[in-house]
Amino acid sequence: MHYKFVFTIIVIVTFFVFQPNVNAQTISTKEADELRAFLKEKMGNFVPDDATIEVSGYEKTPLSGFKQGRFKVNTPKGSGDVPFLISEDGKYLIFGEPVDTRTFKDLPLGIKEGKIQIGAGPPIPVAMSKDGRYLILGGELIDLKAKPTK
Secondary structure (H helix, E strand, O other): OHHHHHHHHHHHHHHHHOOOOOOOEOOOHHHHHHHHHHHHHHOOOOOOOOOEEEEEEEEEOOOOOEEEEEEEEEEOOEEEEEEEEEEOOOOOEEEOOOOOHHHOEEEHHHEEEEEEOOOOOOOEEEEEEOOOOEEEEOOEEEEOOOOOOO
């Protein structure tokens, strides 16, 4: 349940404030249409019916097996770019951008401290256990190795 809340906040914040330029590889029309339909279906509650979604091409990412892309949501109230990662086989989609936690500062008690940039706003401070299992973001402790509920 907490994952849905964090995901929703990240998508909303990113939607309204993040608008970078991307130098991307081309994407086939079929692949763009499939991704556009998927996004419209999965984000139906966040995207107005009269909105259009433009899917950019892909670029390399430091995560093996994934490529990085962006889609732009255009509404009568404005538009915004949303970054995402997609697995090479197209099976998995992750909203957001990868964060290299190796750049985080080591603190006592097995904690690493860093910041995550979401959009054009100020960076969000985060704390993470050195083993990468726990993340504190916005005052919420998240177990990253917990089995998801089905």
